[in-house]
Amino acid sequence: MEYDQLKLENQLCFPVYAASRLIIREYQPFLDKLGITYPQYLVLMVLWETDEITVNEISGKLILNTNTVTPLLKRMEALGLIKRVRSNSDERKVLISLSDKGKKMREKAASIPLQLIEKINDESIDLNILMELKNTLNSLISLLDKPRKG
Amino acid sequence: MEYDQLKLENQLCFPVYAASRLIIREYQPFLDKLGITYPQYLVLMVLWETDEITVNEISGKLILNTNTVTPLLKRMEALGLIKRVRSNSDERKVLISLSDKGKKMREKAASIPLQLIEKINDESIDLNILMELKNTLNSLISLLDKPRKG
DNA sequence: AAAAAATATATCGCATGCGATATATTTTTT
DNA sequence: AAAAAATATATCGCATGCGATATATTTTTT
Structure with missing residues (x-):
């Protein structure tokens, strides 16, 4: 039987996976200056575009599960980048909005x-x-x- | 100032990052049947192509740091998929080779x-x-x- | 209206992935 | 040959990323 399909060079997924990590590595020095990680940068980009959105909307835009996003947002709250507030109209929802620090970071990231x-x-x-x-x-x-x- | 560059849709990195995770998710059901993860599958593909190589060579091919690969290989050894043996000619090196179980998995993965x-x-x-x-x-x-x- | 289903977050456990650093061995320099 | 540098793994700590599951709230069904 032929196993060529199982060679790394013949895969589609591997180049996507490797390129993803390599590009993020290129971001690293710039993000280090801001003191944030790549996923945190993604969250900020979402909020810079649309402030005050739910956890679910963020996880949808980033195609991440909420069990990844919730802890990520908590860390960002601890860093003082965002605020997390339960929605009044629907107590299940948590509204995420930018703090002043988070807003100001936009200029540095530009x-x-x-x-x-x-x-x-x-x-x-x-x-x-x-x-x-x-x-x-x-x-x-x-x-x-x-x-x-x- | 214009911030269009900071919109998610205008990024190159985000699609690569998201696509990577989504494609790996597609692999998941198949890999679950084999009881391995995607990075473990990558290591196996490398070894199916070239058995008996060093930790460094694997980390080079997968473009992963050795501090990622070493624990990964240890888990694979615990699963009985590979063997880890210090090289005689150069005691710094650790040679990784397939176990019978690791070899047999090739057919299931084909x-x-x-x-x-x-x-x-x-x-x-x-x-x-x-x-x-x-x-x-x-x-x-x-x-x-x-x-x-x- | 009460029960069931759906929705939105969150928690837990485990496997990456990587920067910083440590250790052992080999190679190069002096 | 001894000292310094380079090489190869490995350990530690922290941030994802996700499957499984729990909890609270809202919506739908009966």
Whole structure:
């Protein structure tokens, strides 16, 4: 029997998995300056776009389970980046909003995406190809994330 | 100032990160049957291709730090999937090789890649686009992994 | 209206994943 | 040859990430 399918180089998942970790490593020095982790940065990006949303909405946008997001948000609250308040209209919900510190961090973070692009683009890889990459991944994500939403 | 760069939808990293987790979730039911995790499956794939290699070589192929790989291998040894033996020629090295159980698992795993492809292809996304995706990610990986090697 | 189902968070346990650091061995430098 | 540097693993601590499960609240069913 042929086992070529089981070779690392023939896998689709491995490159996605490895690239994910490597790109996050590139973020590390910038995030270290802000004293936050990559998932915390993602939460902030969500809140900078839409402040005052529920735990569930955040976990939906980041495609993370609530049992990952709840402790993440608690750590962010402890860091003074966000506030967690039970909703009055629906006591099951917890509303997440930015603290002043969390709001101010937006300015410090503003330069990160461009610096990342420079870091990557600086060498060999065409930006258009990266845009295609993004599109394909987004198709894949909406395909695989369907079961959660449907 | 414009903050569009800080929107989730405009990021490259987030789709890679989310896709990685979602694809691994697709593997989960198949790996559960074998009683292994995704990183463990990766180690096995490396060993099925080249048995008897060092911890360092495995961590290099998987682009993981040794402080991730060492405990991973210890768990795999506890599961009876691999053997860990100090090298005689160089006492710093630890040689990792497959146990009978680890070797036999190859047959059970042989059908996984195809099943995954069917699961994804079954709907809407062209396989050629996925091959391009793989190529772009591999370029990105060799770019970002350079500092480790160079 | 009471019971059942659904929804929203949260807790627990375990496996990564990694920065910082330690230890043993080998190689290189002086 | 002794000292210094490099190499290969390993340990520690902390932050995810998730399956299983618990709890409180709201909505739906009967």
